[in-house]
Amino acid sequence: MAKQEKKGGALKLLAVVAAIAVVFFIAWKTGILNQLKDVEAMQAWFEGFGVLGYIIFILVFIAVAVFMLPASLLTIVAGITFGSVKGGLLALIGATLGAMAAFLIAKYVARKMIVEKFQDNAIFKKIDVGVEKNGVSFLILSRLVPVFPYNVQNYAYGVTSIPFMKYSLVSLVTMAPGAFIYAFMAGQIVTEGMSFKLLIQFALAGIILFLVSLIPKYIAKKKGINMADLKG
Numbered sequence: 001m002a003k004q005e006k007k008g009g010a011l012k013l014l015a016v017v018a019a020i021a022v023v024f025f026i027a028w029k030t031g032i033l034n035q036l037k038d039v040e041a042m043q044a045w046f047e048g049f050g051v052l053g054y055i056i057f058i059l060v061f062i063a064v065a066v067f068m069l070p071a072s073l074l075t076i077v078a079g080i081t082f083g084s085v086k087g088g089l090l091a092l093i094g095a096t097l098g099a100m101a102a103f104l105i106a107k108y109v110a111r112k113m114i115v116e117k118f119q120d121n122a123i124f125k126k127i128d129v130g131v132e133k134n135g136v137s138f139l140i141l142s143r144l145v146p147v148f149p150y151n152v153q154n155y156a157y158g159v160t161s162i163p164f165m166k167y168s169l170v171s172l173v174t175m176a177p178g179a180f181i182y183a184f185m186a187g188q189i190v191t192e193g194m195s196f197k198l199l200i201q202f203a204l205a206g207i208i209l210f211l212v213s214l215i216p217k218y219i220a221k222k223k224g225i226n227m228a229d230l231k232g
Contacts, residue, residue, distance in 0.1 A: 043081045054082070058094040065098025066105065068151040075179055079186030087187055088180035095179060096172045099154045103167055106158025115159055123148050124156045131160040136170055137222075143174035144215055181208065 046053040057078065064071050074094065078087035106114050118124040127148065130138035139162060142148050148156070157167055 043077065046077075046081045054090060057082070057090055058097065061091070061094025062098040062101050065095065065102050065151055065154055068102075068155075071095065071098070071150055072182075075182045076186040079183030079188075082187075084184040084187030085180075088183035091183050092172070092176055092179040095150070095175050096168065099150075099171045099175075100164075100168050102151070102154035103158040103164065106155045107164070111159060114155055118156070123152050124159070127153065127156040128160055131157070131162050136162065136166055139167065139170050140174055140215070143171060177208065 046057055049056055057074075061071065061074050063069075064074060075087075075091040078091040078094075081087065082090055127138070127142065130142070134141075139157065142153060
């Protein structure tokens, strides 16, 4: 039995490594890796696909989440390329599906490998303990306060006891304000340029973000979570 489990784990790990190799090879051959470094080139690249560009953007966002690449730039690219509202929606869908994919990989595909590799990682430990003590409240807290990187959170929560559907729904709701606001700001700058109206819109966006930032403070106070310890 132990031999079979070990063989099964090795096959899963081999499948993950093979998938990563294939994706990076395709990304290299198609020029996606270079596009990720150049916002203007990326904008032109997505626009060249027309309506199909929406699906490609979401797939790129999922790949970025799964392979733990910087994701914040994609939200800005979404606002620039697809417009404020549509860009925000696409960024939110991509970020949520990416978070869900990484969570499932951590939970069912590469759980043993991830646990062994990150068992001494401070972020993984804090998330594991936080979920054990506070459940979904800790997920809401960590999503709204940028203490832990988005990509690291996705895998860390996959090895906790938090249910997949709760994780997915909370991630969708809590990532929405940031996705729409950053996409909106990027889109407005491109379409309207800097103006007094834009400055007012930015001020309003700042107020909204400030109000959103009060939610985790309320949760932390109610649950007795020390925010200083969370960052430390």
